Amino acid sequence: MNTGEIKKFSKLYERERKKIDVRLINSVKTRKPKSLYEPALYLVSSKGKRIRPLLVLLTTKAVGGKFKNSYNAAVAMELLHNFTLVHDDIMDNADKRRGRLTLHKKYDTNTAILVGDSLLSVAYEYILKDSNGNAKNIITSFTNGLVEVCEGQSLDTDFEKRYDVTIDEYLLMIKKKTASMIKICCEIGSTLGGGTKQEVKAITDYGLNLGIAFQIQDDLLDISAEESNLGKRIGGDLLEGKKTYLFIKALEKSTGEDRKSLQKVIINKGIRVNQINKFRKLYDELGVIEDAKTAINLYTGRALQSLYIIKKEEDRKILIWFADNLVKRKK
Amino acid sequence: MNTGEIKKFSKLYERERKKIDVRLINSVKTRKPKSLYEPALYLVSSKGKRIRPLLVLLTTKAVGGKFKNSYNAAVAMELLHNFTLVHDDIMDNADKRRGRLTLHKKYDTNTAILVGDSLLSVAYEYILKDSNGNAKNIITSFTNGLVEVCEGQSLDTDFEKRYDVTIDEYLLMIKKKTASMIKICCEIGSTLGGGTKQEVKAITDYGLNLGIAFQIQDDLLDISAEESNLGKRIGGDLLEGKKTYLFIKALEKSTGEDRKSLQKVIINKGIRVNQINKFRKLYDELGVIEDAKTAINLYTGRALQSLYIIKKEEDRKILIWFADNLVKRKK
Known part of the structure; x- marks a missing residue:
C-alpha cells in the first residue's frame, strides 16, 4: 500500500466517522422523555473509534453497494455496541470509559440499566x-449477535471463579463476546450491499477472525499500551483478575513460584496497583506478550x-488497511 | 355469554396456558452457558397469567388464522414481558414477584441485568x-413496543419526584409502560393471522384500551385485593410512594389536611406499613376507588x-370474555 492510498483511506475513515457521529447524536437527541434520552446522548457523544459502523459501510461497498444503503445499519451497530458497554460497565463497576465517567457513575445504576435497554431498542x-426485502435475514443476523454477546458476557463472568480456563474456552468466549x-x-x-451468498460468507469470516485478533490486541494493550493513549489505567485487567489471553497463556506456561503467584491473582480476584510491573515483567519472561502478538x-x-x-x-485494500490499523492501534 | 361458553373458554385458556408454559421452558432449558440460562429458566418457570401470549393466539384466530401461526410470537411476547419484569424489579429493588424471590434477590444484580438482556435476545x-414475508412489519411492531416500554419506565421514574402529575400524563405513561x-x-x-389492515387496526385498538384498563385495575388491586390472592403485600404502591391512578385522583380531589397528608407521601417517598389502612380509608372517602372502577x-x-x-x-366472544376476566381479576 503506498502513502497516497493510506492518506486517502485515512481521510475517508475520518469523513465517515464524523458522519456516523452526527447520525448517532441525531438518533437520540430530540427524543422524549429527556430523562431517558439525555443520558443516552451523553453516552453516544463520547468519542469512539466507530470501528463497527465503519465496517458496515466498507463491507457494503466491498460487494458493490453504496454507503447510503447502510448508514442506518451502521448507526444500529454502534448503538448495539454502546448498549453492551453500558451494561458491562455496571457489571464490572467500571468508573471510566473513553476518558469520561461511565454512565452509572455519571447518573445512577437504574438510569444506566434503562438507557442500555433503550439504546438496544x-x-x-x-x-x-x-x-426491506431482506429484513428477516438482517434482523436474524443482528439478533444472533445479541444472543452471542449475552452468552459471551456470561462465560466471561464464569471464568472469574475458575482456575483451569483453557485457550480454547477463552477463544469461544471472545468469539461470542467480542468477535x-x-x-x-x-x-x-x-448483505445490505447486495453481496452473493459466497461474498457474504467470506466477508463474515473476515469479520469473525478480525474480531478475535481485535480482542487479543485489546488484552495486549491493557498491559503494553501507554496510559495516556489508552484513556484508562494500564493493567486494569490484572487489577480485576480478568482471564485475558496473556493471563491464561502465562498460567499454562509457568511453573513453581511464578505459577503460584498467578494462581494467587485468581484467589485474590486481582492484584494491587504496585504489583502491575512485577506481572508485566513475568509476562515478558514467559513470552506471552510474544504469544499474543503471534495469535493476533x-x-x-x-x-x-x-x-x-x-x-x-x-475496496479490498481499504479492508486490509482497516484490519492493519486495528491490530496496530495504540488504544 | 352462557355457562357452557364460559366453561369452554376457560378450558381453552387453561390448555393454551399450559402449552405456552412448556414452550417458554423449552425456549431456554437446553441452552448454554448454564450460568445464563438457568436463572432464565427460574424466571420463566414461575406461574404467570400468560395474558400476553394468550392475546397473541386469540387475535391470530380472530382474523381467521390458526394458533400454530403464532405460538413462537406468543412465547416472544411473554419473554419480552419477563425481560421488563427482571429489569424493573432491579430498579424498584423488589423482593418478590409472583410469590417467589425476584431474580436479583435469588441470584445477584449482575446476573439479573444480563438475564434480562438475554431474554430480550x-x-x-x-x-x-x-x-416471514411480514418480518419487517412484525419486528417493527415488536420494536416499537420495546421503545415505548423503556420510555414508559422512564416517565414512571420521573413521576416519583413530581407533585403535579396529571391524569393525562399518567395515561400517557401507562400507555407506554403497560398498554x-x-x-x-x-x-x-x-397480523400473523393474516388480518386485513382494518382488522389489524381495530384489534390493535382493542389491545391498547384493554391495556389501559388492565393497568388501572392493577393500581386498584394494589389497595383493594386480598393479600393471599395478590402474592405480594397490599398497599405496596403506597409504601413506595408510586403515582397510581388512585393516588393522582386523590391528590386532585383532596383539600386541607387530606391533601397535605398525600403530599407528604411524595415528600417521604412512601408511607409506613401501619399507615396503609388510613390511606385506604381516605381513598374510599374521596371516592377514588369508584373513580378507578369507572375508568376501568x-x-x-x-x-x-x-x-x-x-x-x-x-372468536369475538372469547375476546370479550378475556377482557372481562382481566378487569375482574383478583391478582
Whole structure:
C-alpha cells in the first residue's frame, strides 16, 4: 500500500466517522422523555473509534453497494455496541470509559440499566430502517449477535471463579463476546450491499477472525499500551483478575513460584496497583506478550485471506488497511 | 355469554396456558452457558397469567388464522414481558414477584441485568421464527413496543419526584409502560393471522384500551385485593410512594389536611406499613376507588367496541370474555 492510498483511506475513515457521529447524536437527541434520552446522548457523544459502523459501510461497498444503503445499519451497530458497554460497565463497576465517567457513575445504576435497554431498542429501530426485502435475514443476523454477546458476557463472568480456563474456552468466549459483533457488522454490511451468498460468507469470516485478533490486541494493550493513549489505567485487567489471553497463556506456561503467584491473582480476584510491573515483567519472561502478538497475526492473516473475494482492488485494500490499523492501534 | 361458553373458554385458556408454559421452558432449558440460562429458566418457570401470549393466539384466530401461526410470537411476547419484569424489579429493588424471590434477590444484580438482556435476545429469536414475508412489519411492531416500554419506565421514574402529575400524563405513561405491550400482542397476533389492515387496526385498538384498563385495575388491586390472592403485600404502591391512578385522583380531589397528608407521601417517598389502612380509608372517602372502577369500565368498553370487526361470533366472544376476566381479576 503506498502513502497516497493510506492518506486517502485515512481521510475517508475520518469523513465517515464524523458522519456516523452526527447520525448517532441525531438518533437520540430530540427524543422524549429527556430523562431517558439525555443520558443516552451523553453516552453516544463520547468519542469512539466507530470501528463497527465503519465496517458496515466498507463491507457494503466491498460487494458493490453504496454507503447510503447502510448508514442506518451502521448507526444500529454502534448503538448495539454502546448498549453492551453500558451494561458491562455496571457489571464490572467500571468508573471510566473513553476518558469520561461511565454512565452509572455519571447518573445512577437504574438510569444506566434503562438507557442500555433503550439504546438496544433504538438499535433495532435503526437496523429496520435499512432492511426491506431482506429484513428477516438482517434482523436474524443482528439478533444472533445479541444472543452471542449475552452468552459471551456470561462465560466471561464464569471464568472469574475458575482456575483451569483453557485457550480454547477463552477463544469461544471472545468469539461470542467480542468477535460476534464485528462479524455481524460484516455480515449485515455485505448483505445490505447486495453481496452473493459466497461474498457474504467470506466477508463474515473476515469479520469473525478480525474480531478475535481485535480482542487479543485489546488484552495486549491493557498491559503494553501507554496510559495516556489508552484513556484508562494500564493493567486494569490484572487489577480485576480478568482471564485475558496473556493471563491464561502465562498460567499454562509457568511453573513453581511464578505459577503460584498467578494462581494467587485468581484467589485474590486481582492484584494491587504496585504489583502491575512485577506481572508485566513475568509476562515478558514467559513470552506471552510474544504469544499474543503471534495469535493476533494468525487471526489477522486468516481475516485477510477471506478478502480474495472482493473484486475491486481499492475496496479490498481499504479492508486490509482497516484490519492493519486495528491490530496496530495504540488504544 | 352462557355457562357452557364460559366453561369452554376457560378450558381453552387453561390448555393454551399450559402449552405456552412448556414452550417458554423449552425456549431456554437446553441452552448454554448454564450460568445464563438457568436463572432464565427460574424466571420463566414461575406461574404467570400468560395474558400476553394468550392475546397473541386469540387475535391470530380472530382474523381467521390458526394458533400454530403464532405460538413462537406468543412465547416472544411473554419473554419480552419477563425481560421488563427482571429489569424493573432491579430498579424498584423488589423482593418478590409472583410469590417467589425476584431474580436479583435469588441470584445477584449482575446476573439479573444480563438475564434480562438475554431474554430480550431470545424474544427476538422467537418473534423471527413466526415472521416471514411480514418480518419487517412484525419486528417493527415488536420494536416499537420495546421503545415505548423503556420510555414508559422512564416517565414512571420521573413521576416519583413530581407533585403535579396529571391524569393525562399518567395515561400517557401507562400507555407506554403497560398498554403498548398488550397492544402489540394484538397487532402481531392479528397480523400473523393474516388480518386485513382494518382488522389489524381495530384489534390493535382493542389491545391498547384493554391495556389501559388492565393497568388501572392493577393500581386498584394494589389497595383493594386480598393479600393471599395478590402474592405480594397490599398497599405496596403506597409504601413506595408510586403515582397510581388512585393516588393522582386523590391528590386532585383532596383539600386541607387530606391533601397535605398525600403530599407528604411524595415528600417521604412512601408511607409506613401501619399507615396503609388510613390511606385506604381516605381513598374510599374521596371516592377514588369508584373513580378507578369507572375508568376501568370506560376503557374496557372502548376495547370491546373494536371487536365488531371480528366475523365469527365465537372468536369475538372469547375476546370479550378475556377482557372481562382481566378487569375482574383478583391478582
